[in-house]
Amino acid sequence: MIELKDVTHAYGDRPVLRGISLRLEERRIGLIGANGSGKSTLARLLNGLIVPDSGQVLVDDLDTRKQARAVRRKVGFVFSNADSQIIMPTVAEDVAIGLRDRGLPKEEAATLVAEILARYGLGDHHDHQAHLLSGGQKQMLALAAVLVTQPEILVCDEPTTLLDRRNVRIVVDTLRSLPQQVILLTHQLETLADFDRVLVVSEGRVAFDGPPAEAVDRYIELIDSEVVPAR
Numbered sequence: 767m768i769e770l771k772d773v774t775h776a777y778g779d780r781p782v783l784r785g786i787s788l789r790l791e792e793r794r795i796g797l798i799g800a801n802g803s804g805k806s807t808l809a810r811l812l813n814g815l816i817v818p819d820s821g822q823v824l825v826d827d828l829d830t831r832k833q834a835r836a837v838r839r840k841v842g843f844v845f846s847n848a849d850s851q852i853i854m855p856t857v858a859e860d861v862a863i864g865l866r867d868r869g870l871p872k873e874e875a876a877t878l879v880a881e882i883l884a885r886y887g888l889g890d891h892h893d894h895q896a897h898l899l900s901g902g903q904k905q906m907l908a909l910a911a912v913l914v915t916q917p918e919i920l921v922c923d924e925p926t927t928l929l930d931r932r933n934v935r936i937v938v939d940t941l942r943s944l945p946q947q948v949i950l951l952t953h954q955l956e957t958l959a960d961f962d963r964v965l966v967v968s969e970g971r972v973a974f975d976g977p978p979a980e981a982v983d984r985y986i987e988l989i990d991s992e993v994v995p996a997r
């Protein structure tokens with residue numbers, strides 16, 4: 767369970783999150799909001815990629831400020847741009863690198879890598895150059911490389927942005943079928959239809975917290991009420 771206690775965060779003197787308190791317990795949680803509203807900043811706080819300026823983020827009572835390494839083992843993070851997450855030359859190596867400090871015998875690690883690649887449709891791409899995969903395949907690779915580490919919680923920051931309809935469906939179905947808790951940031955509102963809970967972030971605050979349909983209505987209301995600057 768992730769708990770945020772009166773969390774604030776600023777970049778320089780620009781406040782981005784303003785006093786957020788939340789308990790994130792549900793299995794499928796969506797995060798929506800306008801560009802620049804603070805969603806990615808909030809997501810990055812959840813696995814200690816960034817730490818709050820004030821307040822606390824606790825993952826199963828581990829403080830992200832003090833126990834960052836333990837937190838990162840529990841909370842996997844998938845970035846929106848899969849290219850920025852691919853760090854090894856080949857597909858198999860990129861998945862295997864996540865297991866490097868697990869102390870597994872080589873054969874066991876290789877079996878795990880092969881299994882996960884097969885599960886996410888990359889079984890035939892084991893030795894392919896990772897950077898030559900299609901956008902959708904890269905996104906699946908990014909997901910596989912995180913899931914091989916068996917995180918208890920998965921935070922995905924717009925993992926379907928660059929994907930075509932078919933690959934969106936594959937990634938969304940994959941996230942839906944995972945046993946782990948999933949926290950998904952997305953602008954593709956329809957992908958959250960059967961989520962347990964959706965948070966609407968607006969100007970660094972949680973403007974709505976509840977079921978998906980109501981959250982989407984609230985989000986649309988918020989966007990429509992904004993004054994668009996005249997040119």
Ligand SMILES: Nc1ncnc2c1ncn2[C@@H]1O[C@H](COP(=O)(O)OP(=O)(O)OP(=O)(O)O)[C@@H](O)[C@H]1O
Nearest residue numbers: 777778782799800801802803804805806807808967
């Ligand atoms: N590393 C950074 N340094 C300075 N400002 C930043 C940094 N990261 C984000 N910001 C600013 O903080 C604000 C919130 O950004 P954030 O990425 O959290 O929003 P978001 O809701 O995820 O947006 P989007 O939907 O466009 O991805 C934005 O105004 C952004 O310009």
